[in-house]
Amino acid sequence: MTRPRSSKPRKKSGKSSPAMRKWLGWALKLGLVGVVVLAGFAVYLDAVVQEKFSGKRWTIPAKVYARPLELFVGLKLGKDDFLRELDALGYRRETTVAGPGAVSVAGNAVDLNTRGFQFYEGAEPAQRIRVRFSGDYVAGLSRANGGDLAVARMEPLLIGGLYPAHNEDRILIKLDQVPPYLIDTLVAVEDRDFWTHHGVSIKSIARAVWVNASAGQLRQGGSTLTQQLVKNFFLTNERSLSRKLTEAMMAVLLELHYDKREILEGYLNEVFLGQDGQRSVNGFGLASQYFFSQPLSELKLPQVALLVGMVKGPSYYNPRRNPERALERRNVVLDVLAEQGVITADEAAAAKQTPLGVTRQGSMANSSYPAFLDLVKRQLREDYRDEDLTEEGLRIFTSFDPILQMKAESAVSETFKRLEGRKGVAETETAMVVTNPETGEIQALLGSRDPRFAGFNRAVDAVRPIGSLVKPAVYLTALEKPSQYTLTSYIQDQPFQVKGKDGQVWTPKNYEGTANGTIFLYQGLARSLNLSTARLGLDLGVPNVLKTLERLGVSPNWPAYPSMLLGAGALSPMQVATMYQTIASGGFNTPLRSIRSVLAADGQPLKRYPFQVQQRFDPGAIYLLQSAMQRVMREGTGRSVYNQLPVSLTLAGKTGTTNDSRDSWFSGFGQDLLAVVWIGRDDNGKTPLTGATGALQIWTSFMRKANPAPLDMPMPDNVVQAWVDPHTGQGTDANCPGAVQMPYIRGSEPALGAGCGNQTPAGEVMDWVRGWLN
Numbered sequence: 001m002t003r004p005r006s007s008k009p010r011k012k013s014g015k016s017s018p019a020m021r022k023w024l025g026w027a028l029k030l031g032l033v034g035v036v037v038l039a040g041f042a043v044y045l046d047a048v049v050q051e052k053f054s055g056k057r058w059t060i061p062a063k064v065y066a067r068p069l070e071l072f073v074g075l076k077l078g079k080d081d082f083l084r085e086l087d088a089l090g091y092r093r094e095t096t097v098a099g100p101g102a103v104s105v106a107g108n109a110v111d112l113n114t115r116g117f118q119f120y121e122g123a124e125p126a127q128r129i130r131v132r133f134s135g136d137y138v139a140g141l142s143r144a145n146g147g148d149l150a151v152a153r154m155e156p157l158l159i160g161g162l163y164p165a166h167n168e169d170r171i172l173i174k175l176d177q178v179p180p181y182l183i184d185t186l187v188a189v190e191d192r193d194f195w196t197h198h199g200v201s202i203k204s205i206a207r208a209v210w211v212n213a214s215a216g217q218l219r220q221g222g223s224t225l226t227q228q229l230v231k232n233f234f235l236t237n238e239r240s241l242s243r244k245l246t247e248a249m250m251a252v253l254l255e256l257h258y259d260k261r262e263i264l265e266g267y268l269n270e271v272f273l274g275q276d277g278q279r280s281v282n283g284f285g286l287a288s289q290y291f292f293s294q295p296l297s298e299l300k301l302p303q304v305a306l307l308v309g310m311v312k313g314p315s316y317y318n319p320r321r322n323p324e325r326a327l328e329r330r331n332v333v334l335d336v337l338a339e340q341g342v343i344t345a346d347e348a349a350a351a352k353q354t355p356l357g358v359t360r361q362g363s364m365a366n367s368s369y370p371a372f373l374d375l376v377k378r379q380l381r382e383d384y385r386d387e388d389l390t391e392e393g394l395r396i397f398t399s400f401d402p403i404l405q406m407k408a409e410s411a412v413s414e415t416f417k418r419l420e421g422r423k424g425v426a427e428t429e430t431a432m433v434v435t436n437p438e439t440g441e442i443q444a445l446l447g448s449r450d451p452r453f454a455g456f457n458r459a460v461d462a463v464r465p466i467g468s469l470v471k472p473a474v475y476l477t478a479l480e481k482p483s484q485y486t487l488t489s490y491i492q493d494q495p496f497q498v499k500g501k502d503g504q505v506w507t508p509k510n511y512e513g514t515a516n517g518t519i520f521l522y523q524g525l526a527r528s529l530n531l532s533t534a535r536l537g538l539d540l541g542v543p544n545v546l547k548t549l550e551r552l553g554v555s556p557n558w559p560a561y562p563s564m565l566l567g568a569g570a571l572s573p574m575q576v577a578t579m580y581q582t583i584a585s586g587g588f589n590t591p592l593r594s595i596r597s598v599l600a601a602d603g604q605p606l607k608r609y610p611f612q613v614q615q616r617f618d619p620g621a622i623y624l625l626q627s628a629m630q631r632v633m634r635e636g637t638g639r640s641v642y643n644q645l646p647v648s649l650t651l652a653g654k655t656g657t658t659n660d661s662r663d664s665w666f667s668g669f670g671q672d673l674l675a676v677v678w679i680g681r682d683d684n685g686k687t688p689l690t691g692a693t694g695a696l697q698i699w700t701s702f703m704r705k706a707n708p709a710p711l712d713m714p715m716p717d718n719v720v721q722a723w724v725d726p727h728t729g730q731g732t733d734a735n736c737p738g739a740v741q742m743p744y745i746r747g748s749e750p751a752l753g754a755g756c757g758n759q760t761p762a763g764e765v766m767d768w769v770r771g772w773l774n
Contacts, residue, residue: 058170058269060393060601061163064376065156066400067443067596068119071131072151073141076707079108079133081403086112088157088402090293090359097144100126101298108133111144115295117155120397120597120605124153136707157402158289160373162380164390167278171285171296172393175265179299182284183264184342185308189333191225192340195260199226199251226251228311229267273307274314281314291319291358301343302351305333306358319358327356370454371447372400375574375594378460383607393601398594399441401434404706408432408444408675409451411702416449419697424688430698431458433577433676437669439611440581440590456682459573464663464680467567467656467691468528468637469576470549472583472625474537474565475525477548479621482745487522487624488729493532498562506562508534511657511690520729522628526636528655530566537565551616553578553589567656576667577676583625584652584669586713587617619716620745626652626713627743629668637692638668641700650710651703655691662686664694670708675699715743722749725756732756 069085071077083105091103091112103112109132116126129152132140141149161169175183187194193201201224223231230250254263274281274290281290287307288296299307309329310317319326331352338348376398380389388394412430419425434444447457456462478485493516498506508530510516515531516523524532537545542560549556554576558569571579574592582589590613598606629652632638637655645651653668664679664687677695681687687694715721721741725732729750732739736756744750 058172059164059168059391060172061161061169062380062389062392062394062396063158064160064162064373064396064398066159066398066402068117068156068397069154070151071129071138071141071149071154073138075138076136076709077133077138078136079110082110082131082133084406085154085157085403086110088293089155090289090295092294092298097128099298101294108139114152115155117153118599118603119153120599120608124155127152156397159369159398159400159402162373162377162389162396163279168280168282169286170269170281170283171289172269173265173283173285173296175261175268177297178268178284179297179304181301181304181337181342182268182296182299182308185304185333185337186225186264186267186311188340188342189308189336190228190311191223194225194264197224197226197255199253199255200224200248223247224251225267226254226263229263229270230254232270232272233266271311272314273310274318293359301347302330302334302354303357305337305351306330306356309333319356320360323356330356368452369400369405369445370452371457371459372398372405372442372445372594374447374454374457375442375445375460379593379595380598394606395599395601397596397598399436399439399443399596400594401443404434404673405444407705408434408446408702411698411705412446412449412451415698415701419689419694422688424686427681427685428679428687428689428694429458429462429682430695431462431573431678432698432702433459433573434702435577435581435592435674436672437581437584437674438672440585440592440613441596442577442592442594445594458678461572462678462680463570463572463575464678464684465568465570465658466576467658467663467665468530468533469571469579469654469656469665469667470565470567470569471525471528471533472629472654473548473552473579474533474540474545475521475628476552476583476617476621476625477540477545478521478536479624479745480548480618482620482748485521486744486748486750487520487628487742488724488750489521490518490729491521491524491532491536493517493519493524493529494535495531496535498538500561508562508566522631525628525654526631528632528637534562534565538562549579551589552582553591553616567658573676573678576665576678577674580654580667580669580674580676582616583622583629584674585613586619587615587622589614589616618718620718623713623716623719624743624745626711629654630711633668638666638696640692640696641668641703644700644704648710649708650712651708652711653699655696657690657692660686661688661690664689665691666695666699668699668703669711670703671711671713673703673706673708675702677702718746719743720746720749724750725753728753 086103091101094102094104097104097111097113100113100115103110109130111128111130113128114126117124128144129149130142130144131138141152143149163169193203227247230247269283269285271284272280272282273284273287276290281287284307285296288294288299291307292299292303306319306326309332310326312329316322317326317329334348334351337343338345376396380396412432416425430446430449432444432446433442435442445459447453447459495515500506510530511528516529519532524536542562542564545565546558546560554571556569556571556575558564561568578592581592590611593609595609597608600606630650633641633651633653638653641651649670651668651670653666656663656665662680662684665677667676677698679687679689679694722744723732723734723739724730724742725736726738726740730753731750732753733756
């Protein structure tokens with residue numbers, strides 16, 4: 001009898017099926033492989049974290065500084081110019097001076113607390129001083145306690161940097177340099193559990209979700225400060241799960257190896273806080289300078305709250321572009337601080353009443369002075385590799401004078417505005433070089449009408465015919481031969497022709513188209529006469545004039561053509577400045593320089609660029625040349641200067657105009673200031689400007705603002721003053737009517753004439769000289 005099948009299911013065997021066992025085996029193997037891979041990846045990440053974070057953490061661009069302003073009694077410096085420099089340095093105007101970076105003004109006295117600075121020679125301490133002004137001079141300098149000070153040196157203005165290809169910049173700071181509230185504010189807003197978590201905080205993520213949902217707006221993020229540092233320092237901004245997991249792993253590893261304070265300091269220096277053109281603003285140190293023109297240590301609570309608030313979105317909360325949005329975000333940060341007890345409600349309310357306080361533009365923009373920075377880079381590359389300049393944090397100290405640069409820029413802007421109605425002026429460009437004749441230091445530089453233009457640097461690279469600027473070299477060549485030429489030697493200003501070896505005929509002409517017959521030698525220079533200058537140069541020999549140019553500091557390799565005597569040869573404004581520098585300094589060649597010294601990132605001196613000088617000319621010949629160039633300014637082509645400048649101000653200079661007025665030049669100097677100005681078109685087209693109507697106008701405007709010291713070259717031992725008849729140039733008695741004194745190399749002075757008033761036939765040509773020489 002067959003038993004019926006049970007309706008109950010049979011119990012399964014305790015053994016798994018072969019397929020299941022196979023699957024579990026593979027899963028186990030994959031798991032083990034995953035663990036091994038994960039462990040290997042962790043080891044790799046650990047090596048990356050330690051190698052980069054423990055070693056050289058950042059590539060730091062070289063920082064370029066202006067000259068430090070040295071204060072002493074008798075310094076030619078007006079109160080307004082001093083305050084402009086303090087404004088550029090980010091000094092705060094306060095009723096009473098309280099702490100470094102504060103300044104108070106009362107009448108002609110300025111009280112301030114300097115910040116101190118590490119110079120090449122050593123550290124300058126921060127100190128409280130009083131500076132008293134009288135007119136355009138420093139009349140008193142004392143300490144806060146009333147004791148007189150011999151000298152006080154201000155910190156130099158940071159004028160730019162030499163950036164790497166990624167254009168990332170920062171100012172490294174230490175934790176002991178941060179202002180009050182910064183650490184507490186950063187932790188309160190960005191990572192409340194920073195001091196207790198181990199790199200990743202589930203609690204912070206949950207809190208952020210709750211706070212943001214409750215507020216209806218994004219007020220907190222879930223990432224810890226450590227995770228943010230990892231993302232900025234090691235990773236990209238890619239939004240993916242794998243990147244987020246990598247970030248979390250690296251954050252934990254970072255916390256395993258490094259102290260919280262090290263991590264926090266790294267964050268303060270790494271966080272991205274804005275974009276300045278192509279340059280990124282990284283770290284709170286640079287952000288403080290960029291937005292407030294102040295060192296980080298000087299920031300107050302409202303400023304700290306603004307910068308911390310910008311961490312959430314530097315572009316979105318940019319206070320220059322979005323001030324209302326930035327103000328709202330700052331106030332949210334202040335509320336968070338009050339809620340967490342970091343500050344009181346009253347402190348938060350008071351801070352909310354303050355304006356944002358950001359400067360109008362970034363004080364550290366790398367395009368502030370592009371022409372000068374370009375010159376600095378070129379000179380530095382003679383001694384340093386590019387990677388040294390862009391990665392090692394070098395500190396470059398230069399001769400740049402921000403006050404003179406401002407006045408040069410203003411002179412260019414005002415002059416072109418005045419000339420803009422003239423047809424053809426709109427197409428012209430300009431360049432300007434300002435130096436100190438006594439040291440050869442470049443103090444200001446313009447490579448374009450637009451001072452912020454960072455392209456073609458015309459001051460250095462625009463090589464253009466110099467026109468009559470070459471003429472002082474011709475007359476200096478003659479004056480070095482006192483037995484043949486003096487300032488009152490007769491020369492001929494008559495038409496002539498010269499036939500070259502190739503059969504070409506050169507026929508020079510005066511600018512006015514007329515000839516002047518027999519004239520004094522210095523008249524040819526003062527009136528910039530082509531005929532007499534060319535005749536004189538040919539008598540001297542063109543090669544000899546070119547040798548004089550070389551001794552003046554330029555070696556243009558011009559061919560020895562007669563046309564070179566009238567400026568057919570081309571030089572850059574920098575080369576012209578070198579040439580005139582030698583004339584202005586009494587015949588001593590001082591190579592132009594823009595750099596004074598270089599410090600390593602740790603403050604160790606690396607290199608000094610000392611003053612160099614070499615005597616190239618007899619001081620007597622230079623003295624006579626300067627005397628003739630002063631005549632250019634008094635009665636010659638530069639005489640319009642004294643429509644704007646006081647007649648008591650002794651200056652020397654020379655105009656230059658090339659064919660068809662394609663180039664307008666002026667180069668001139670006082671005792672402590674030399675400036676070269678060029679105007680022309682980049683396509684070498686015609687302009688409506690001569691040297692006197694174009695470049696001289698900019699030069700005059702600049703000198704009016706800069707207030708140079710009058711030219712006062714001591715008379716060399718081999719020079720004597722002799723009384724001469726203004727009609728004949730013959731020696732005469734001091735008591736003769738109209739007798740004037742003229743300088744001569746000793747032994748070349750004219751002999752006494754027959755008496756007062758005797759004239760030679762040539763004297764009739766020069767009756768106009770009487771008023772000039774008097």
